[in-house]
Amino acid sequence: MFSLSVAKLKYKLQNNIIMSTINTKTFRLYNQKDIYKFLMLENQTVFEIIIPKSGVTRKKDHFKVHWDYTLAAFAGHKLNEIADSFGYSVPPVFRKHPFKFDVEIRDMEKFTDLLYTIIKVFHNNYDRADAFDSFYNEGSEFFAESFKERYRLPTCGLIFIAHRHLMMHEAG
Numbered sequence: 001m002f003s004l005s006v007a008k009l010k011y012k013l014q015n016n017i018i019m020s021t022i023n024t025k026t027f028r029l030y031n032q033k034d035i036y037k038f039l040m041l042e043n044q045t046v047f048e049i050i051i052p053k054s055g056v057t058r059k060k061d062h063f064k065v066h067w068d069y070t071l072a073a074f075a076g077h078k079l080n081e082i083a084d085s086f087g088y089s090v091p092p093v094f095r096k097h098p099f100k101f102d103v104e105i106r107d108m109e110k111f112t113d114l115l116y117t118i119i120k121v122f123h124n125n126y127d128r129a130d131a132f133d134s135f136y137n138e139g140s141e142f143f144a145e146s147f148k149e150r151y152r153l154p155t156c157g158l159i160f161i162a163h164r165h166l167m168m169h170e171a172g
Helices: 032-042 062-082 108-122 129-145 156-171
Strands: 010-014 017-023 046-051 085-089 099-104
Touching: 032 108, 046 062, 046 108, 062 085, 062 099, 062 108, 062 129, 062 156, 108 129, 129 156
Parallel strands: 017 046
Antiparallel strands: 010 017, 046 099, 085 099
């Protein structure tokens, strides 16, 4: 399964630092060991993580939008916990633009574990239902707790959109 040609990794030069771009969709069939091997071969510490959205295009799919942005905010929050530096962009809601996270990470073991989980959760390709459910449950708890510190969270822009679309869903 592990193949450099399949990975299609690209590089960006940002502030004179080479940044490896990882599109999670490309890695959806990789196992955890192969992701780790790939990261070790790249020998990088700065990454742009691209997570495609679920493809919500109908303006009435407010709950799907809420869930997309909640899970992305939680994934970003988890990345921030292990990153030496962290940034993200907020994509337009009803466009195909993906979620993007810029991270500098030195602990490749933790990064591999988290990246593997993110890939499997966002691409519905999980081999263990309990871990899949755990990420969803933790994401839900994260969203509920986020209102206490909404503006101090590293992914507050994503939380804001998730909350707005939950309110629109509940209003009908």
